Amino acid sequence: MAQASAEETLNLKQLHELGQQLRVDSVRAAAAAGSGHPTSSMSAADLMAVLFARYLRYDFSAPENKANDHLVFSKGHASPLLYSLYKMAGAIDEAELLTFRELGSRLQGHPTPEIPWVDVATGSLGQGLPISIGIALAGKRLEAADYRVWVLCGDSELAEGSMWEAFEHAGHAGLDNMIAIVDVNRLGQRGPTMHEWDTSSWAARATACGWGVQEIDGHDFEAIDVAYAKALDTDGPAAIFARTKKGSGVAAVEDQPNQHGKPLADPEAAVEELGGVRSHRIEVGAPPEAQPFEIEAAPVERPAYEVGEKVATRAAYGDALAWLGSIDESVVALDGEVGNSTYAERFAAVHPGRFFEMYIAEQQMVAAGVGLQTRGWKPFASSFGAFLSRAYDFIRMAAISDADLKLCGSHVGVSIGPDGPSQMALEDIASLRAVLDSVVLYPSDANQAVALLDAMREHRGISYMRTTREATPVLYEPGESFAIGGSRTVRFGEGDRITLIGAGITLRECLAAADELATKGIASRVIDLYSVKPVDTETILEAAGETEALLTVEDHWAEGGIGETVAGVLAEAASGTPLVRLAVTERPTSGPPEALLAAAGIDAEHIVSAAQRAIQSVGTDG
């Protein structure tokens, strides 16, 4: 990488002045808020002063400029420092700085993309660095862009394994546009970190991961300057472990215990000790010209399956993703080293340049997706549904980032069979529904999966599709349209007595049960509730009005899944129609898929029995 072009070179005294201003403003912001993390800001003030004065290339008047560097505060609690930097760069004014943490202020306790210069929400430690890997991958792998990704990390968060997933991946991918600056201030929230100021263990590990590593005094401006220059010349990702003092510059708090996450006791004295309020304004370096790039998109036909053919929806995922990649160049795919199970490999086969093998590191996979979407890419990330639970905190934070992230979890439910419960996603609907504004889809056949994946591509936000391991019969014609929030009533008639509601593999069971019920003279309606969130309230209530009972059946725990979704619809509408919920309620084991569906009480036979009981019960009580 080339040397940074700074607008002007500031001398050491001036850099010290900037560092002090950042400390003063961090102290003042926290004092105004009555809360916050000034001491965690003060430790990194000098590091960030040099970055902004000499190295960062960012046009604060045009955050949409694709050539801007990226700056991610992985230690999001140092938000007072970040906002003080914005003031120093002229992006916000003094008055706004002092709205820190007020209701309605965009300067929240931890940074969020409500601020135009913030790419992603941080504040759950150990996420900023892995997300930055995704931002850097976009630059190196997709855009051939010159921007750099600067990440300010804390030392405490180095205990999070996700940080080491990031070190590993960045080294493996040779991301020479990544610079991680670790603010080693020795003190965590409740006491010293494991390694305090001994950076040697982390340095050895980062080196072993293929990073160019430096260990410096984070309050020595010359050392910082040299380290940044050297980082830019590193042939691979660069890490700077900078020993600093928490609360540096104010004796009452400097390197003192019990000073985490609270305003200074005497902010006025602190400001005076720091040399008073300043209003230095610096010109941050301008980004280079953005360069155009081209994406190859091999042509792929829209997949189409014949009705009656047996196709797993996970296979449809792979086929559809390959097609989507051909009609939309912004589609990229990531997989957690199970691409021959999720069938993400079918995308990789035709669009290798846009496929990211993330190995068995689901946190890093989701984080990279979040990073990629900050630059307008549409990431589809897949693994076994069970293993996406590994990345739940990342998905939670992605929602706070208002990220455009598409997830696919395969091998859901007991119907995977012999691999046993560790591989069965049985909590994915519940956990993914409980994500802000999420979409949760569970296609019941391959053609529907294709249509819904196209809908996911067009939908901006967090969406999740669960796919089935087993090949199930194709029910719908190719090209039939299915929308997020919809449902499909696949069987109905005037004399329907009960409504069976399923999705995915249980729709197949519902249809078989309906056939069997018909032989017993019981007409039943069957609804394919493929969109679990948002849910088609109208169709459910119509069925509640027109049949004697509803029965949901799902290959998922009873909590938070299809049954409770339907229960919520009924209860809110004050419908008195009885609801029977069949779901998995006991620990599954290994066995053949059909046997496990039966053992869990969610196969056609159990649906038939439960439906008969429900109708009898209505007849008796009603």
Added chain:
Amino acid sequence: MAQASAEETLNLKQLHELGQQLRVDSVRAAAAAGSGHPTSSMSAADLMAVLFARYLRYDFSAPENKANDHLVFSKGHASPLLYSLYKMAGAIDEAELLTFRELGSRLQGHPTPEIPWVDVATGSLGQGLPISIGIALAGKRLEAADYRVWVLCGDSELAEGSMWEAFEHAGHAGLDNMIAIVDVNRLGQRGPTMHEWDTSSWAARATACGWGVQEIDGHDFEAIDVAYAKALDTDGPAAIFARTKKGSGVAAVEDQPNQHGKPLADPEAAVEELGGVRSHRIEVGAPPEAQPFEIEAAPVERPAYEVGEKVATRAAYGDALAWLGSIDESVVALDGEVGNSTYAERFAAVHPGRFFEMYIAEQQMVAAGVGLQTRGWKPFASSFGAFLSRAYDFIRMAAISDADLKLCGSHVGVSIGPDGPSQMALEDIASLRAVLDSVVLYPSDANQAVALLDAMREHRGISYMRTTREATPVLYEPGESFAIGGSRTVRFGEGDRITLIGAGITLRECLAAADELATKGIASRVIDLYSVKPVDTETILEAAGETEALLTVEDHWAEGGIGETVAGVLAEAASGTPLVRLAVTERPTSGPPEALLAAAGIDAEHIVSAAQRAIQSVGTDG
């Protein structure tokens, strides 16, 4: 550590025979099942043959013997190898081996503690090693015991950050009873791993974490033997990176791609190539005599708070935990470096020997809890509720392990205020309810929290308590009894028109709303639904029968929380009583707690309005 005492020393030829038997049996088991992971078993066969023949000290006839070594297959998919070892050790017979993956067989696709010699379920990669840290901590920190913890790891799973949390923690804790054996067979599920047979990066990292590290040929019996002996003499945890060949011994699959997770195409030929079926039986070394140990338990009074006093339930957690530690010596506590926020520090202060600082590594924290409970300890693990989402996959797997694990998540909901959404647990009820047989508690005052924590202590299984950051008024007298599965109707009368249901901070809002409604001439019932799972169905249905409408209010997303729980109860009982659900439905920001409750529409004022509308609506429609 002392040299292992083996019953007899086997020569190299005999060891080779054992390795071949393990391969043959792995091939046969997978062939019988028609699925499974024989090639991942074959790579580690020689490593395990030497372990069982010379080093392991385990009485298979007495798995409850506390002096037994522990053996954890972190690469749980190598279950055919594990079961073949059981056969070789005489623990199971030939016929049972061939029930692999059958419905009803305890020899499931991945190991679970349904097998008496298995401590914990594995199969989600990257969990066995972190869990083993907990088992080792019990030996070193609590029991002064001599047992060793042997962990067979895969190379693919080294991409999981949780593995490096484990390396870091074991080194920091100086766990010289840990031996990690990494089967570096070069091939993952869909292709080569990042490092293939170059073990240098991992070795450097493990060394930097404080482990004694060896790199060997995993098919060289002498090298294996020397490595184990050296590992036992290591002053700290020991890691052996053993280069192996996946599918070793059978040319058709040895080191071949696309041979993961499937039976061999021609198992009979493979068995022949391996030298045929064998029935060698070995005597595994006996464990030493179990040593007694003593636990100090400083006396602590049961906490009691005065009604009306303002106390945060998180503070009650710390106080109660300290008390529980004094009345129950098996209680241990773990915290994710936020003990001064969760108040786990109050336990640490009086029971330092039973407190485990896990730093900011929530996966390792939960994993260590799972490990500790395998030896009969009762772990309480705490962090911010939001950050427990980091360990969701570990909690999911803990349920498959049938673990006795008590979790506490503090700082839940928007009511935490200025720190902003990254710190707010808003999905914890939903995600924790969707865990098999879990208990989810949300106390509404400090005295109740104390009682419920005692109930959690006595309850065997996975239980979760969410605690509130804010100090709220004490409502209940000290010593009042509250049970898992219960509720408390805190306000009721004959003319109640609506039932308000809350828990935690929203109970306070419900009570204020009830007062306000009373001034408008509307009598309301208020239920404290502190046990969200299991839920008190009877009390809810009674209220549904006796009042015109129910209203739930929760500081949580609308999905999977209190509202849906109540909806499920009503719908299943075919109650036609209308339900209004107030919950958080938009992305929260920073701000004062009261303002955020108002902004989310879950404060007393919004409850009053919603209650009035609900009653009017019943009046109009009904």
